[in-house]
Amino acid sequence: MNGTDAAVRTEMGPVSEEPKSSDRPWRLSGDFLFHKAAVFGAFLAAAALFATVIAITYDSWTSIQTFGVWRFIKSSEWNPVTQTFGAFPFIIGTLVSSAIAMVLGVPISFGIAVFIAEIAPAWIKRPVAGAIELLAAIPSIVYGLWGLLVFAPVFANAEPWINDKFGAIPGIGLLFQGPPMGIGMLTAGIVLAIMVLPYISSIMRDVFLVVPSSLRESAYAMGATTWEVAWNIILPYTRSAVIGGIFLGLGRALGETMAVTFVIGNSNVLSASLLMPGATIPSVLANEFTEATTKLYLSSLIYLGLILIAVTLVVRFLAVLLIRHLGRHEGAST
């Protein structure tokens, strides 16, 4: 307890805790019940995180015992017939699709954030910021629907071009070879990139706006250009929160289910090319969960979910930590 609010609190405490007399017994019980209800609400909100991890570990226990940790992670065989399950193709699929999303999404988000915070005139700022935020309001299933039925056919026309231009390059050419199907790892990455734009750019924009104007104005007074201010003054000042925002977007991309399930093609076999179908942990869960007939099959699917939780928890933990870091920094300096 500190600060001015605490002073209010300590004054309020005795008022409610000293039962005046027997004429109004409801005071004490009302306060007591309300306080306990509040504590219970906060407890539930916080306990959900731990309960999630525990419950999912419990459900995946059969599979953990059968396959162990390391063997499950590095095995590529996913065969419900022989009841052999391995997570490798899905882990790689999840990481690759999210990596594509980050490679495409982070620079664009940075551009949007700088545009809104520094470049755009006031009359464009609000509608554009609102439009980008609306991207976050669109449900992921609609991204999936659009991705599969609208974007994939259009993208299929562009794929032969990608194949021709990049497929011939030695080394990385392998990544861009394949039939023009429109769906696959690259499509999933592109749709994910669009989905993470609003999350990353709004955090970047918010922290860009808290940069003290004295810093910004000093740089402009020295004759710095807008780009130099953005790159050399604003970005270093907000670095931790910017990285936090990127991690937040990464957390979203790693766990995104419906949009990816629609456009990734759902192949459990690992392929070197980004134009080929693949699968991610969430997509295989969404596709096979209701088909899982044996206990081991179901448990292995939930085990995949456990791996996903472990990864996203670390990412989200870092994201929240880094975003808060700037807040503290800011609080100390003013």
Add this chain to the structure above:
Amino acid sequence: MRSVLARRHVVDVVSKILMGAATAIGVFFLFWIIWTTLHFGISGMHWDLFTKDTPPPGTNAFGLRNAFVGSLILLALSLIIGVPVGLMGGTWLAEYGFHSRTANAVRFINDIMLSAPSIEIGLFAYAIVVAPTGHFSAFAGSVALAVLMIPIIVRTTDEMLSLVAGDMREAAIALGAPTWVVITKVTWKAARAGILTGVLIGLARITGETAPLLFTALNNQFFSADLFHPIANLPVVIFQFALSPYANWQQMAWAAAFITVMFVLVLSLVARWFLGKVQVPK
């Protein structure tokens, strides 16, 4: 000297153009997605959607009545579960916890939950409701949606209550009101626009959620209002119908997507309007 100046100028202009282009890309995709949803959604509109249930495969009929009712039941039940927990949790943070170590830890965990992938929450609801009871149910779906919604309500309630001026609380205390009366009659009332915004944002977030429902509420081809059995709902209907080979099913998927998007957009706009009414103390 001149070449340095020229180079800086070129870099500046090019970067500005690229940043404008980045923004244009974002806005372009927004319009593309909204436009397709409108286009296919409106052409998929049909009176039968609201009066008939989802048709069996192979027929040429339309109908989404069971899915509309099911979705509304799911949302209502998640509000019933989620709002009290979120509201009380946020109230504890702002009115009892302040910046104590425990309160900050709860805030931190809540922020982590705020960005939890919905599929994880779906598995959680499966583990605590579906697995013990032995069957998929509307109740399990609502639990999953409520868990997704709670962190949003906790956070906005906490923030909005912190905005309420201390004078108001002090005035109420000076009149002899007990803490719980101060909170319910004064601070909640002063922050009601903000708290309502949190609830609306939470509702908008869970409206289109599909992944958690695949493990919990599943789907039901028939009309059902039974909370302890699988229930039809729009998101899962979109998922199943979109991947089907039937033209009328795909059309219904678009119609359902259109209605979901409209509902979410209206909720977001109303939430923004309420947020504009929040009074920030100077």
